[in-house]
Amino acid sequence: MAFPKAELHLHIEGTLEPELAFALAARNGVTLPYADTEALREAYRFDDLQSFLDLYYALMAVLRTADDFTELADAYLARAAAQGVRHAEIFFDPQAHTVRGVPIGTVVEGLGAALDRAEERYGISTRLIMCFLRDESAESALDTLRAAGPYLDRITGVGLDSAEVGHPPAKFREVYEEAARLGLRRVAHAGEEGPAEYIREALDVLGVERIDHGLRCVEDPELVERLARERVPLTLCPLSNVRLRTIDTLKDHPLREMLAAGLMATVNSDDPSYFGGYVGDNFDAVRDTLSLTPDQLRTLARNSFLASFLDDDEPRRER
Ligand code: ES4
Numbered sequence: 001m002a003f004p005k006a007e008l009h010l011h012i013e014g015t016l017e018p019e020l021a022f023a024l025a026a027r028n029g030v031t032l033p034y035a036d037t038e039a040l041r042e043a044y045r046f047d048d049l050q051s052f053l054d055l056y057y058a059l060m061a062v063l064r065t066a067d068d069f070t071e072l073a074d075a076y077l078a079r080a081a082a083q084g085v086r087h088a089e090i091f092f093d094p095q096a097h098t099v100r101g102v103p104i105g106t107v108v109e110g111l112g113a114a115l116d117r118a119e120e121r122y123g124i125s126t127r128l129i130m131c132f133l134r135d136e137s138a139e140s141a142l143d144t145l146r147a148a149g150p151y152l153d154r155i156t157g158v159g160l161d162s163a164e165v166g167h168p169p170a171k172f173r174e175v176y177e178e179a180a181r182l183g184l185r186r187v188a189h190a191g192e193e194g195p196a197e198y199i200r201e202a203l204d205v206l207g208v209e210r211i212d213h214g215l216r217c218v219e220d221p222e223l224v225e226r227l228a229r230e231r232v233p234l235t236l237c238p239l240s241n242v243r244l245r246t247i248d249t250l251k252d253h254p255l256r257e258m259l260a261a262g263l264m265a266t267v268n269s270d271d272p273s274y275f276g277g278y279v280g281d282n283f284d285a286v287r288d289t290l291s292l293t294p295d296q297l298r299t300l301a302r303n304s305f306l307a308s309f310l311d312d313d314e315p316r317r318e319r
């Protein structure tokens, strides 16, 4: 569906399509352990979040220069525009690049070159959100935040991603306090594979303004009531949940119940190259499988703009 929408949960590294991966591999002299794009696509079968993350991090080996990141972002923006995206808040994982010897400045300047032209070329306004890898240490996250210092004019906020279970939000309390002092907006993945309690912790300890995924809040009625009352946006990613087997089938997705409960739900693509679709495809899938009404689709599209950081200067949730 191509009606206007904002995308708020999108990992730019997760938009790397097999064709671009092979093109960048050839250009950078990187050998991929797959015969061709077909064989690579065959590997996109995941049992859980970790099995996806293993491939996601391995394929990043092809991203080396600022131009590589510019091309990656350009390819995403073109696809997003075709599916009605007018505003995109884009995650990137600096630690996944610095660990390979690619400096954060290369990443930010490469992505930035594409984002600078996005309004004019694609009619898409953009924001950049740097994510900390929660399976790395809090010290590493703090080092990353410091390394981002010279580029903060290009960075709107911080997020928390990667392997969730065993890495509760509170591990990053100091990092998020520092991010707040620097005037950065705060979000975090919570309740994807991890328990509802991580959602509460992300709100209360990290002071986040949105929850990425938040799917497992439905296991905790009191939390659902709070999220609805406080209008906390949840950036849901339905196709991602199916591909990572968080739910068995799309029919089992609780989106209708979440909307009925008054939750501020949004629909997003997460890692569209890996999970079988961009954000318009996610909208199509939930519309068809969950029989959403035009009114519900309008609510989801409206929520995506309301939950965005387009109001850059004033944090939406006072706490
Ligand atoms: C991610 Cl689906 C998902 N969950 C957590 N971390 C991620 N990084 C990229 N995609």
Ligand code: ZN
Residues within 6 Å of the ligand: 009, 011, 161, 189, 212, 270
């Ligand atoms: Zn995600």
